[in-house]
Every structure is written in structure tokens, then in C-alpha cells.
Amino acid sequence: GILGECVEMFKQEYKLIDFELAVKKNLRAQADASEIRQVFANIIKNACEAITPPGEIKISASADKNSIRIRFADSGCGIPADKLKEIWEPFISTKSSGMGFGLATVKKIVEERHKGTISLTSREGEGTKMTVYLPCEQQQL
Numbered sequence: 001g002i003l004g005e006c007v008e009m010f011k012q013e014y015k016l017i018d019f020e021l022a023v024k025k026n027l028r029a030q031a032d033a034s035e036i037r038q039v040f041a042n043i044i045k046n047a048c049e050a051i052t053p054p055g056e057i058k059i060s061a062s063a064d065k066n067s068i069r070i071r072f073a074d075s076g077c078g079i080p081a082d083k084l085k086e087i088w089e090p091f092i093s094t095k096s097s098g099m100g101f102g103l104a105t106v107k108k109i110v111e112e113r114h115k116g117t118i119s120l121t122s123r124e125g126e127g128t129k130m131t132v133y134l135p136c137e138q139q140q141l
Contacts, residue, residue, distance in 0.1 A: 001023065001027070002022055002033060002037050002040060003021065003040055003059065003061060003070065004021060004023070004043050005037070005041040006037060006044055006140070007019050007021050007029055007044065007059065009041070010026055010041075010044050010045065010048055011098050012088075013048075014048045014051075015055070015138075016053030016054045016055075017048055017051055017053060017054070017055050017056065017057060017059075017111065018054070018055070018056040019035055019056070019057050019059070020056060020058045020059065021055070021059050021060075021061070021134040022058075022060040022061070023059075023060070023061040024061060024062045024063060025098070027061055027062075027063050027068050027136060028050055028136065028137035029114075029132055029134035029135065029136065030070075030114065030115075030134065030135045030136070030137050031114055032113070032114070034073060035113060035114070035137045036109070036111045036114070036134070038105070038106075038109065038131065039106050039109050039110060040070075042102045042103070042105070042106050043072050043106065043130055043132075043134025044057065044059075044072070045102075046102060046103070046128075047072060047074035047076060047128065048074075048113050049076075050078070050127075050128065051074060051075060051076040051077075051086075052076075054097050054104055055074065055075040055076060056075045057072065057073070057074045057075075058071075058073045058074075059071065059072050059073075060135045065136070066135065066136060067116070067133045067134060067135055068133070068134045069131060069132070069133055069138055070128065070131070070132045070133075070134070071129065071130070071132075072128075072130045072131075072132075073127065073128070073129045073130075074129075075127045075129045077122075077124070077125065078122045078123050078125050078126050078127055078128055079122040079124065079125050079128055081123075084120070085120060086101055088103055088104055089104060089121065098135040106118065110132055110134070114133040114134055114135070115132050115135055116130070116132060116135060117132075117133045118130065118132050118133075119131050
């Protein structure tokens with residue numbers, strides 16, 4: 001699936017990061033594949049860049065009746081508390097390079113384009129956890 005493809009792409013570049021992927025079978029979201037690929041790639045790239053190797057990124061995906069939950073947890077440097085509120089704003093970055101469009105774009109794709117939700121928790125020095133919820137694909141009767 002899309003999540004596995006994204007992980008494989010980053011495994012090649014970030015060989016000293018351990019990727020743990022746990023995805024329930026047959027998960028189907030109401031989603032544009034290219035946009036969701038962009039969301040996952042951006043979240044994983046941010047996690048990779050926050051880690052001083054060796055480190056790990058744990059990704060899990062599961063579903064309930066209404067939504068699919070995708071969780072990303074990294075062992076990176078975390079985000080300073082004073083930056084957490086503005087992390088979703090355009091032009092805000094915790095990195096010395098980059099324009100700060102990434103998470104603003106991710107939030108827009110998830111919430112506006114796909115009617116999902118995205119949340120983030122982070123503590124400086126302890127890593128970051130991000131959770132994306134996407135509506136399940138409706139089954140035809």
C-alpha cells in the first residue's frame with residue numbers, strides 16, 4: 001500500500017533509522033492516492049530529519065467503523081513547547097533549512113481535502129507523535 005511504499009522510499013536514504021510498520025490488512029480510506037502519499041512522505045521525512053541516528057520511527061494503521069487511524073511516532077529531538085501552537089502555520093519551520101510549507105500543506109490536505117483530522121504531540125528531547133484520521137471507504141451493499 002501507499003504507507004509501505006513511502007517507508008521503503010525512506011529506508012533507502014535513512015539506513016540508520018529503524019522503521020517499524022504495523023498495518024492492518026485491507027484498510028481503505030476515502031482518499032486521493034497522490035495527495036495522501038504526499039502527506040505520509042512529508043510526515044516521515046520530518047521524522048527522519050528530526051532523528052540523530054540511530055533512531056526509530058514506528059508507524060501503525062488500523063480502522064474502526066468510521067475512520068482509519070495512522071500513527072507516526074519518532075525518537076527524534078521533539079518540538080520545543082513554544083513552537084507547538086504555530087507548527088501548522090505556513091512559513092514556520094523548526095529546521096534551519098526549508099520553507100515551512102510542509103505541515104501547513106499536510107493539514108490542508110487531511111482536513112480540507114479529505115475531511116479527516118490530524119494531531120501532534122511532542123516533547124523536546126523525547127520525539128514526536130502524529131496521528132492522522134481519514135474517513136473509511138464506504139462499502140457498497
